[in-house]
Amino acid sequence: MEFIKELGTLALGSRIKNLSESLMRDMTRVYKEQDIDFEPRWFTFFQLVLQKKEITVTQIARELNQTHPAVVQVINILEKKKLIITKKDKADNRKRLVKLSNKGKQLAEELAPLWEVVQTVTNEILNESAPDLLDKISKVEKTLQHKSTYQRIKEKIIQRTIDEMEFTEYEKKYLKDFQQLNEDWLNSYLELTEYDIKTLSDPYNEIIKKDGNIFLLISEEKVIGTYALQRVSTKVCELSKFTIKKEFRGWKLGERMLKQAIEKAKDLKYESIVLLTHPKLKEATKLYRKTGFEIIPGHPDLTDKTGRCSIYMQLVL
Amino acid sequence: MEFIKELGTLALGSRIKNLSESLMRDMTRVYKEQDIDFEPRWFTFFQLVLQKKEITVTQIARELNQTHPAVVQVINILEKKKLIITKKDKADNRKRLVKLSNKGKQLAEELAPLWEVVQTVTNEILNESAPDLLDKISKVEKTLQHKSTYQRIKEKIIQRTIDEMEFTEYEKKYLKDFQQLNEDWLNSYLELTEYDIKTLSDPYNEIIKKDGNIFLLISEEKVIGTYALQRVSTKVCELSKFTIKKEFRGWKLGERMLKQAIEKAKDLKYESIVLLTHPKLKEATKLYRKTGFEIIPGHPDLTDKTGRCSIYMQLVL
C-alpha cells in the first residue's frame, strides 16, 4: 500500500476503490459466517425498497446511482429468492413496481441487529480516524455535481490548446487534416458533393492556384480549424471551408477564427466577404450574423457550385 | 443520491464506491476522447512498473492491493499491446519479472502532461471541497489496518453472544446440536469411532442414564459449547465431549467452560476429574494443564473406549 500512498492525489481513485472493496469484502464475510443468504450490495437496495414501500426500476437506479440493467438483475435474483414481489403499474404499464415480500421484511427485521452492529463499528472506525469523513465526501460529491472531473479535465486540456494555438497558411503537409476536418463536418450535417470532393482532394490547385487563401488553426501540431478565402473578384472574396474540429466546438473558437478571417480579408485588400450557408447550420448562421454578415435574399450571381446552400450572406469591410 | 445520504454511515461503502466509479468513468472518457489506448485501472500499475524498473507479479499485487490473477490478466493484456516486457527471473525460476517496454515508456511520457492535468484537477476539486480528504483516508486505512471492519464486527457479535450466554443441562431438544458440534470437532482433528457415534447418537442412555451429566453453553437459543461429566466411580468423573463451536474459539470461552465444569463436579460431590486427550489437541491440552490438570504418565485403568487418546490427565478437587 505504500506505493499507492506515494502517488498522492493521482491515485485517489484507486485508494477509494480499495477502501470500498475492503468494506464490501468484510461484509460479505460477515454474512457468510452468520450463515445469512445476503450480499452487501443488496443493502442499499433493501433499505430503499423498505422505505419507499413501492418503487420502480428506474427510480431505484437513480437513487442508488446504478445502471438500470444492474438493478433489473438484482431484482430478478431477489425475486427468485422470494424476498421481493414485483408487479406492473396499472396507471403506467411500462413501469414495474417493486416491493418487499413478507419474507423480505422478515429478513430485514432479522438483519436489523447486525446492521446496528455494522453502524456502530463504522462509527467507531470513523471516530477513531476521521470523524468528519462522511461530511467531506458529501462536499466532494457536491463539488463534482456542480462540475464533473471529466468537464474539468476537458476544460484544462482545451484551455491549454487554446493558449498555444496559432494561425498558419496552408502547406502541403496539412492536406490530410484539412481534408479530414472538412469531410467530417460535411458528413455530419449535409452530403458530400462532387465539387466538395474535388476541392478537398486538391486544395492547392482548386483554391490557392485560383488566387484564394487557406488558413489553419493549429495547436500542438494538430489542426483544429480551417477556413478559406476564395477569390470571386478583385474586390470580393468568398469565405468557405470554415470549420472547427468537433471536440473544440463550444469554446468560441469559431468567433475568434471568423474575426481573424475578416482581418485577413482586409489585409488581402478585399472590400467585401460573401459566403453561402445552409438553414440546417443554425449555429454557424447565427455566428455569421452576430459578427456582421447580412443575409441577402434571393439567389445572387455567386454560383452555388454544390447546388446545396441556400443562404447567401455578405459583409462589407 | 438523496436516499443514500440519508443512510449515513450505513451506506459509507456505497458512497465511496460511487465516488471511485465516477472518477474511473470520467478518466475512461478522457482517454477515449483523446484517442489514447489506455485505461484508468492501468494507471497505478504503470506508475509502479515505471518506478520499480523490474517487479514481480506478486509484488505488484501486494503494492496495488489486488489479487494476483487480476494482475496476471492485466500483464497479459499489456504484454499483448507490447507496452511491457516480461521474463523469468534467473535467480528464482518461479518469478516473472515485469518491466516497461520502450513503447510503454514512450506512452508514459506522452501521457505525463495529461496526468499532470488530472492531478491539477483532482487537487482543485479537493481544495474546493475537502482539502484534507486524502489525509483522512490515510487515517481510515491505518485504523483498518490495525483492526479490520470484519474483526470489529465479529468482536461485537461475539461480545453480544458472550454477554447473553448461560449454561444449561442437556435436554432432548438439544440432541441435534450436541451431536453436530461434537462430530464437527472430532472430524476436524481425529476420526470418528464406533464408540463416538454410539454415544453422540444417544447421549441420554449413554451418559445421563449412567449417572453422567451433560451441560450446554447457550446464547440466543444457539448451542455454542458442550461438555459432559461421566461417572467413573462415586469419587471420580471423566470430563468429555468438551468442545466449543468453531467460530467462538479464541475467545477464552473454553477457559470459562472448564472452570464451570470444575464447579459442577464439586457440586456433584466428585473428588477428582479425569480426562483423556490427544497430543494433536495442543490448545486443549495446554488449557487443561493451565487450569490445574496434570498428566498421569502410562496408561491407567480408565479404559480408552475409542482406542485413540493417549494423554491421561487428572485434577484433584
Add this chain to the structure above:
DNA sequence: CCTATTTATGTAAGTACTTACATAATACTT
C-alpha cells in the same frame, strides 16, 4: 389526432474482476 420523441424496461454480449484449483520451484525441517 397522428406522428415523433421520450421514458421504462428488458436482453445479450462483453469485460474486469473474483474464487478455487493446479503446478512448479524454492525454503524449511528433521
Add this chain to the structure above:
DNA sequence: AAGTATTATGTAAGTACTTACATAAATAGG
C-alpha cells in the same frame, strides 16, 4: 537428503457489472 510446507504463478469458471441494442408504452408537438 528427503519429505513437507510455502511461495509464485497460471488457469478455469463464475459473477457482477457494463454497453449496446430492442421494444413497448406514454407523452409532446404540429
